[in-house]
Amino acid sequence: MRDLPETDAAIAAALPHVEPLGWSLAAARAGLGDIGAEPADAVVLFPRGASDMLDAFAALADRWMAEDAAAADMSGLRTPGRVRAVILLRLARLRPYREAVRRAAGHPRRCALMRTVDAIWHAAGDTLEGPSRHTKRPILAAVYSSTLLVWLREAEGGEGATASFLDRRLADVRRIGEIRARIGNIGIFRTSTV
DSSP: OOOHHHHHHHHHHHHHHHHHHOSSHHHHHHHHHHTTSOGGGHHHHOTTTHHHHHHHHHHHHHHHHHHHHHHSOOTTOOHHHHHHHHHHHHHHHHGGGHHHHHHHHTSOOHHHHHHHHHHHHHHTTOOOOTHHHHHHHHHHHHHHHHHHHHHHHSOTTOTHHHHHHHHHHHHHHHHHHHHHHHHHHTTTTOOOOO
8 A cells, every 4th residue: 555644535535435336446436536636546546456445444444443442531441341442432433334344344354354453452452462462363353253243234323232242242252261261270271291
């Protein structure tokens, strides 16, 4: 991708055109025309077409989420509560672009998902270093992905079911951690020194 502010502006302008045109250079050209930029620049900004547009959209959504999280007061929350808040902030920011998100979900992008998961952890104040990173990232990816699918199915303005679903998934993760800790305490996961 080229210039970040220019790319962000192009993606933001393209979002209303994604519903009729899909994630395509046609949508990017239409958006660029809307903001008075040269529509032909779509190829310069997004040389790989939809693939570059989807990456740019995911990165922009990550930055929006980080900005919203930085502005929110989460000082009284522990890490799971901050993760929950950050995910809900992300979905709230994406609400006007639900159809664009729905269409993006039809183009699975594992690298973008892992960057988003890292951005969620970072916005929640968890640095994720060491072995913990390798177990927490895929778990949060599954929680976020399944929550996103529930959010996409939910009627406009009815995000209560999404929040409840997210709460249940986070509770499941907490229970798994508690079970692993108990099993570890009785020696099942201890390695032999023989």
